[in-house]
Amino acid sequence: MLVKQDFRKVRVRKELFLFLYPPGLIEMISLFCRTIFRAKKEVMKKIGFLSFGHWANRQGYQARTASDTLLQSIDLAVAAEELGVDGAYFRVHHFAAQLASPFPLLSAIGAKTNRIEIGTGVIDMRYENPMYMVENAGAADLISEGRLQLGISRGSPEQVIDGWRYFGYEPAAGETDADMGRRKALEFLDKLNGVGFAPPNPNPMFPNPPGLLRLEPYAEGLRDRIWWGAASNATAVWAAENRMHLQSSTLKFDESGKPFHIQQAEQIRLYKEAWKKAGHPGEPRVSVSRSIFVLLTDQDRYLFGGEGNKRDQIGFIESDRRAIFGRGYAAEPDQLIKELSADEAIQEADTLLLTIPNTLGVDYNIHVLSSILKHVAPGLGWR
Numbered sequence: 456m457l458v459k460q461d462f463r464k465v466r467v468r469k470e471l472f473l474f475l476y477p478p479g480l481i482e483m484i485s486l487f488c489r490t491i492f493r494a495k496k497e498v499m500k501k502i503g504f505l506s507f508g509h510w511a512n513r514q515g516y517q518a519r520t521a522s523d524t525l526l527q528s529i530d531l532a533v534a535a536e537e538l539g540v541d542g543a544y545f546r547v548h549h550f551a552a553q554l555a556s557p558f559p560l561l562s563a564i565g566a567k568t569n570r571i572e573i574g575t576g577v578i579d580m581r582y583e584n585p586m587y588m589v590e591n592a593g594a595a596d597l598i599s600e601g602r603l604q605l606g607i608s609r610g611s612p613e614q615v616i617d618g619w620r621y622f623g624y625e626p627a628a629g630e631t632d633a634d635m636g637r638r639k640a641l642e643f644l645d646k647l648n649g650v651g652f653a654p655p656n657p658n659p660m661f662p663n664p665p666g667l668l669r670l671e672p673y674a675e676g677l678r679d680r681i682w683w684g685a686a687s688n689a690t691a692v693w694a695a696e697n698r699m700h701l702q703s704s705t706l707k708f709d710e711s712g713k714p715f716h717i718q719q720a721e722q723i724r725l726y727k728e729a730w731k732k733a734g735h736p737g738e739p740r741v742s743v744s745r746s747i748f749v750l751l752t753d754q755d756r757y758l759f760g761g762e763g764n765k766r767d768q769i770g771f772i773e774s775d776r777r778a779i780f781g782r783g784y785a786a787e788p789d790q791l792i793k794e795l796s797a798d799e800a801i802q803e804a805d806t807l808l809l810t811i812p813n814t815l816g817v818d819y820n821i822h823v824l825s826s827i828l829k830h831v832a833p834g835l836g837w838r
Contacts, residue, residue, distance in 0.1 A: 502807050502809065504531070505544045507813065541572060542571060546576060550614040577683075579608065579610030582619045607683060609636030609640070652668075686704075687707065696733050716799050727741075767780060
């Protein structure tokens with residue numbers, strides 16, 4: 456219990472504190488710190504890698520078989536986490552010598568890592584059973600303790616004609632295959648919510664909980680970590696309306712004739728506006744993919760020092776729609792910093808996915824990632 460003398464000491468200390476640190480000064484210091492923190496937060500970026508998961512029995516390739524690619528993908532994710540990379544993402548393709556069904560790989564990486572985000576960019580929903588996918592995704596997310604970041608989409612042109620038909624799927628009457636992909640995506644999102652929908656069997660093998668049954672295992676929070684790969688402004692807006700994060704890759708439909716990075720930045724702004732208009736809680740995330748190589752060694756210059764990918768390219772990923780493919784970046788650090796600082800879409804995104812040449816092996820790809828983290832990212836304020 457305090458006596459009068461103790462109260463006097465407290466009062467003296469308080470008066471001395473206010474003399475040394477008047478309220479106005481304290482508020483100024485607080486405002487300054489908040490401003491600096493906010494500014495720093497705005498420029499910091501998550502940096503991950505995106506692997507297409509190729510393999511081929513060719514000279515110079517380190518990934519010559521499917522087994523090579525799968526095992527090296529795990530090793531690369533582990534090494535990337537140790538390096539400080541934020542995400543390990545993988546493309547998904549069918550009927551090709553590339554990574555296909557992603558969940559065994561994502562689960563294995565989740566079991567061997569502790570911090571790094573694990574994701575896809577993207578899963579073609581035309582090939583998926585949404586129910587089974589909920590179960591697989593839930594298991595992979597629980598194994599990784601909530602680090603799954605799943606990119607999905609309606610898909611792009613594949614290696615075979617209408618490959619999803621061989622998986623047993625057909626568009627409904629009046630649907631296109633793209634419509635089917637988006638319908639399956641919405642069903643996937645709905646079932647991720649973990650709300651029961653299936654009436655229980657009155658004579659089950661095992662006792663049921665009360666009420667309608669949901670799919671298991673349920674991964675809490677996974678619904679909030681689904682991304683949509685959008686190739687057009689309209690599908691980016693659709694993704695925002697349906698509360699998905701946005702993945703925008705190195706190509707999109709050419710909708711204005713402007714340079715790729717400007718069109719992509721405009722797509723991202725439309726997406727953010729649509730998210731805000733929909734009134735969703737929280738902030739949306741946006742990733743862009745880029746091919747970026749720091750030319751530090753003779754091997755770097757030999758592999759990527761040419762001039763062939765310095766400009767945007769125009770082509771067709773669908774027979775009736777023109778697409779624009781974004782340029783790649785390969786230069787010494789100072790020049791890269793200058794060029795990347797002018798890329799409007801990178802500035803709009805909070806996450807940058809670096810496309811990597813996975814066939815060159817784990818060691819070289821760690822060199823690629825390390826070069827960017829050490830020699831480029833700090834100069835742009837990303838680290």
